[in-house]
Amino acid sequence: MSNDDTMVPTSTIKLKGNKMKTLTKQEQKAYDFLLESGVTLKDIIEVVIESNGITGVGLISLQADITKQIDSHNISKFSEEAMMSM
Numbered sequence: 001m002s003n004d005d006t007m008v009p010t011s012t013i014k015l016k017g018n019k020m021k022t023l024t025k026q027e028q029k030a031y032d033f034l035l036e037s038g039v040t041l042k043d044i045i046e047v048v049i050e051s052n053g054i055t056g057v058g059l060i061s062l063q064a065d066i067t068k069q070i071d072s073h074n075i076s077k078f079s080e081e082a083m084m085s086m
């Protein structure tokens with residue numbers, strides 16, 4: 001086992017529709033932080049942009065990365081729903 005076990009599943013949370021999601025150590029830290037601090041994703045994105053001085057092409061790249069991540073969930077949800085309707 002490597003020293004970096006942040007991707008090893010550690011806990012499970014309940015999602016909408018009674019689905020369960022197993023979280024990695026990193027996901028659990030982020031989840032706990034968001035719940036405990038009241039910080040929103042909008043707040044986090046704003047701090048990342050401002051503290052790193054992201055402008056121009058950097059903003060376009062950040063937008064593309066965020067869009068790609070969101071799309072990966074939309075595609076898998078669409079695929080899941082399509083399979084269930086068969």
